[in-house]
Amino acid sequence: xxxxxxxxKYGAYVWSSYGIALVVMGYVxxxxxxxxxxxxxxxxxxxxxxxxx
Amino acid sequence: xxxxxxxxxxxxxxxxxxxxSEILNPLFFFVIVVxxxxxGISPDKVILAQIGPGIIWVAxxxxxxxxxxxxxxxxxxxxxxxxxxLSEYPLSVLILAKIVVHWLITGFxxxxxxxxxxxxMFLSNDAIVTLIYTLLLGTPILSLIGAIxxxxxxxxxxxxxxxxxxxxxxxxxxxxxxxxxxGSSMAGLSISGQLYFLGAFLxxxxxxxxxxxxAALRVSLE
Amino acid sequence: MMKAIMKFIYQFASPKHFYRxxxxxxxxxxxxxxxxxxxxxxDGLFFAxxxxxxxxxxxxxxIHVPAAWMSMFIYMVMASAGAIGLIxxxxxxxxxxxxxxxxxxxxxxxxxxxxxxxxxxxWGAWWVWDAxxxxxxxxxxxxxxFMALESAIEDPRAASRACAILAxxxxxxxxxxxYSVEWWNTLHQGATITKLDKPSIHISMLIPLLLMALGFKxxxxxxxxxxxxxxxxxxxxxxxxxxxxxxxx
Numbered sequence: 380x381x382x383x384x385x386x387x388k389y390g391a392y393v394w395s396s397y398g399i400a401l402v403v404m405g406y407v408x409x410x411x412x413x414x415x416x417x418x419x420x421x422x423x424x425x426x427x428x429x430x431x432x
Numbered sequence: 433x434x435x436x437x438x439x440x441x442x443x444x445x446x447x448x449x450x451x452x453s454e455i456l457n458p459l460f461f462f463v464i465v466v467x468x469x470x471x472g473i474s475p476d477k478v479i480l481a482q483i484g485p486g487i488i489w490v491a492x493x494x495x496x497x498x499x500x501x502x503x504x505x506x507x508x509x510x511x512x513x514x515x516x517x518l519s520e521y522p523l524s525v526l527i528l529a530k531i532v533v534h535w536l537i538t539g540f541x542x543x544x545x546x547x548x549x550x551x552x553m554f555l556s557n558d559a560i561v562t563l564i565y566t567l568l569l570g571t572p573i574l575s576l577i578g579a580i581x582x583x584x585x586x587x588x589x590x591x592x593x594x595x596x597x598x599x600x601x602x603x604x605x606x607x608x609x610x611x612x613x614x615g616s617s618m619a620g621l622s623i624s625g626q627l628y629f630l631g632a633f634l635x636x637x638x639x640x641x642x643x644x645x646x647a648a649l650r651v652s653l654e
Numbered sequence: 655m656m657k658a659i660m661k662f663i664y665q666f667a668s669p670k671h672f673y674r675x676x677x678x679x680x681x682x683x684x685x686x687x688x689x690x691x692x693x694x695x696x697d698g699l700f701f702a703x704x705x706x707x708x709x710x711x712x713x714x715x716x717i718h719v720p721a722a723w724m725s726m727f728i729y730m731v732m733a734s735a736g737a738i739g740l741i742x743x744x745x746x747x748x749x750x751x752x753x754x755x756x757x758x759x760x761x762x763x764x765x766x767x768x769x770x771x772x773x774x775x776x777w778g779a780w781w782v783w784d785a786x787x788x789x790x791x792x793x794x795x796x797x798x799x800f801m802a803l804e805s806a807i808e809d810p811r812a813a814s815r816a817c818a819i820l821a822x823x824x825x826x827x828x829x830x831x832x833y834s835v836e837w838w839n840t841l842h843q844g845a846t847i848t849k850l851d852k853p854s855i856h857i858s859m860l861i862p863l864l865l866m867a868l869g870f871k872x873x874x875x876x877x878x879x880x881x882x883x884x885x886x887x888x889x890x891x892x893x894x895x896x897x898x899x900x901x902x903x
Contacts, residue, residue: 392711392774393714397695399768399771400721400764403760408877414884415883415884419900423900584803587807590806597798598799598803602823602827604831604835605827608838633830644822651812651819
């Protein structure tokens with residue numbers, strides 16, 4: 380198991396590559412989901428304001 | 433249509449000569465930037481001869497790019513550009529006239545001064561001749577591609593830095609082939625391939641850049 | 655028959671139908687992408703054989719190469735969508751182009767970083783001016799230029815048209831830049847063949863590579879749809895169908 384983790388002597392390089400990929404692709408995928416919530420929130424408030432006036 | 437081309441050319445030249453700084457500033461910039469490198473790196477003859485072609489070309493690139501403002505800025509500000517868009521003449525032709533003037537006031541002086549700078553950087557005589565060839569073919573390309581970038585940012589308030597980001601990546605092939613050609617001629621190798629590429633790229637840009645520029649101007653001025 | 659085709663195209667061009675259809679597609683694209691990427695990664699990390707020249711460090715290619723492929727692919731999509739929006743004035747095409755840019759930039763960045771990390775054990779340096787990495791760097795500048803131009807222009811319609819022109823000019827120049835950089839690089843390479851090119855790749859290494867490539871493509875499809883939906887929703891906020899959707903949530 381530890382040998383698999385070590386990857387010869389290149390463990391740091393390989394795992395940091397995959398790690399960075401995970402972080403970057405994860406952020407790019409998740410951020411729009413948060414944006415969607417923000418948009419819904421903003422639009423609900425906007426429609427509520429419009430209905431009142 | 434030829435009349436329109438030439439009268440616009442003459443008008444822009446006359447305007448440029450009224451503001452001599454438009455011609456001299458890019459030239460001074462070019463010369464000063466080249467002089468900075470021996471000061472910053474080394475006055476050694478061998479080193480300078482090696483990096484000289486690249487430095488002269490990068491300086492020419494930057495000088496050409498920084499002077500792009502003169503292409504459309506003043507005409508944009510007083511509304512003349514809008515009139516050109518509305519005129520009966522094809523916009524590409526009018527743009528070509530402006531690009532020719534831009535080259536005459538930036539690229540052409542650079543070509544004139546290049547032998548001086550080449551000597552200062554210890555380039556061989558062959559290399560200096562090649563330098564002039566590459567500048568002759570390359571600086572019009574810089575003006576043509578620069579026009580596209582300038583047209584995209586002319587309506588923006590602080591388009592200056594953005595212009596460099598847009599235009600410099602597109603300048604890279606010219607830089608690579610030109611400075612390599614000069615380096616090759618110093619080593620006594622053939623330069624025909626590089627010059628052919630530059631010639632082909634020039635014709636390519638000559639035909640397509642005015643079209644892209646007019647599309648970009650229409651977007652900027654809507 | 656023609657009517658059915660036109661109806662199909664109309665549905666895609668209409669923001670309301672796009673919103674609905676993409677909502678159904680995203681979970682499929684997303685989960686299949688996740689599956690492919692996980693399987694591909696596990697295969698590439700643990701099951702693909704050790705390279706006799708590079709040892710285990712080569713396993714980075716299972717990220718680096720698909721990321722580089724995506725960086726090019728997304729730019730093509732961006733430029734095509736921009737052209738469609740420019741010529742036929744389909745707003746949705748502009749939205750797709752604009753939504754794609756950050757994803758493409760992220761993949762380009764990933765290709766650069768993984769290429770650099772791979773370079774350290776390979777050539778002993780964190781950066782080498784080899785043809786592929788240098789071309790990727792220039793591609794990153796092209797993406798950043800696109801994004802910068804978009805944020806600099808206030809009117810959204812003018813912004814998408816300007817960016818479309820920039821993307822088209824960029825796409826025409828990419829092969830020229832690629833060729834120039836490769837040419838420049840081979841002169842200074844001498845005899846070393848860059849290991850980033852794959853001469854003949856063994857099937858057990860090819861499979862994880864293809865799995866990752868397909869996974870990345872579906873990942874891009876799902877993320878671009880999510881982003882595009884957000885933009886469409888925001889842009890059409892004054893339309894009745896948007897109010898319906900927001901109220902229902």
